[in-house]
Amino acid sequence: MKRQVSHLKDRSKEDEVADIKIDTVNKYYGDVHVIKDVSLDIKSQSFTVLVGPSGCGKSTMLRMIAGLEDIHSGTISIDGQVVNDLPPKQRNIAMVFQSYALYPHMTVFDNMAFGLKLEKRSKDEINERVQEAARILQIEDYLHRKPKQLSGGQRQRVAIGRAITRKPKVFLFDEPLSNLDAALRVQMRVELAKLHDQLNATMIYVTHDQTEAMTLANDIVVLDEGIVSQKGSPMDLYNDPNNLFVGGFIGSPKMNFISTKITSTSSDKTEVDLMGSSTISIPKTSASASAGDSVELGIRPEHLTVNADGDGSWESKVFVVEKLGSGTFLYLEKEGEPLVVETEGDSNIKVGDTVKVGFSASRCHLFDSSKQAFK
């Protein structure tokens, strides 16, 4: 395909995708320090998810990469080039917004062609690119409709289509599925995963939903109040959380935390108190730990087995039973928050039953008083 020669940008490298390097970036909103010395390396062609609770700074981070927010200090580089002072249109990025942000007075075709028309591409090229994107997203039938004639899911696909046609180096997604209903969200998640495979593009995705993070990401970056709490693959974060926050954030329902005390330590194990009467020896240690320290024992609901013995056990009364069909969640009485246990969908346990659960020591996590994990 012949490419137009243009003074607007170098188009010979259009099909390449970029890596992003974020170096010690800080951002303030007035006096509030929202992004604190964040450094990240985002590999080319990866699907990186920035996840965290509301207010953690993930959207701000994304918008700084996009160029919609200023950077107080530090640098952001795309493909080796520092982009701090470049406006969005010169950064070769495309963004999909939470509320789609489609141009209401234009047809779907024009929405997707808008960026291309601004780049002064030929009509044929525009047509070809829009048709291709429409094909990938299965919205070919809607090209001549206006946004108000489309459903939420269709609008979201148009928004994604608008990003695809521009063939950017980086795709930025700002909570794109948050406005969709549950069923549609699952469907779109699958489509996004497929899209990433098809386009092989670098994608940065922001969400507060850890399920989206776990299912879509090659790399997850968990943000907590402006700092990177942990970065790694989904399974790394699931199996080896570095701190209490990540442990409690990844995995649904969230990890159970039992407050307890260390009874003894050794070079490869830590023994903690369990329900006052027994102890459990966990194959994790921390250099700063010693007997008598308060720690949090973390164990995931799915690693608790009903009526089975294990290295450790717990027994208390069930006060809520949630039956989902595919599984059942039992809420056991415990000091502080209840202990959540996941068991079979056809379990017969009722509210008021006293249940004993067992778990293995290797599945336990320990977090010290400064919330750091034992490793």
Place this chain on the structure above:
Amino acid sequence: MMSIKKISFFSLLIIILVYTCFPFYWAVVSALKKTGTGNFTVEYWPKQPTLENFFYVLSRPAFGSTFFNSVFVSTLTVLFCLVIALTAAYALGRIKFRGRTGLLMAILGTSMFPQVAILSGMFELTRSLGVYNTYQGLIMSYVVFSLPFTVWILTSFIRDLPMEIEEAAMVDGASSFVILFKVFLPLMWPAIATTAILAFIGAWNEFLFALTLTISPEVTTLPVYISRFRGESEHEIPWPNIMAASVLITIPLLIVVLFFQNRIVKGLTAGAVKG
């Protein structure tokens, strides 16, 4: 059986209707009366209605050219106002800069001046710029006093347009100019229609500046032209003719309002900004 609420509602409606429409009704009635002593008796409908006053006004040669002057001046005023106000609204409504609030207050403040207060200043200004007694001078002064409210209406409206559409356009590579004219403008028709109507009516009916800043018939606008009608003797004011002319010159306004009103409704129902 109408409730008290309905009776009082309709009574209020009728009172308001009479209060606002009666002067126009009276003008029409006066226009239909014969010139002469007829218009010194109070008649709610003339005994001998006649259209001769309308014909008289329409047949006067200067009427046509004066009509053209009014149309020309008012239309150009509206156009200049809209262009300036739109671009100002974008800056004042969407761009944060130091002194923005102060500037907005100043713009609002200037509209508080009664026209009479700036009249002599305007006169001097037009004289020194050499545009006294020209279309340009008149249009310039009309734009000056129409801008405050035009800027305010458009600024408030543009402020309410969602940020994300603007950001999407920025990411797509649009310059501010493109954002304003290709993305925001189509969404702003209701506000633009409202502003256009108000500015047009203001310029069309304007008397004081037209009287002061123009002197020759080539440039005079309709309100001044009508005020110069002479009666049979120097003590007689030809009310029927004046009224006929007033009614006639209101008709274009009605057309303009009806035309733009369509746009306002269309714009509001276009589902302009959701998602």
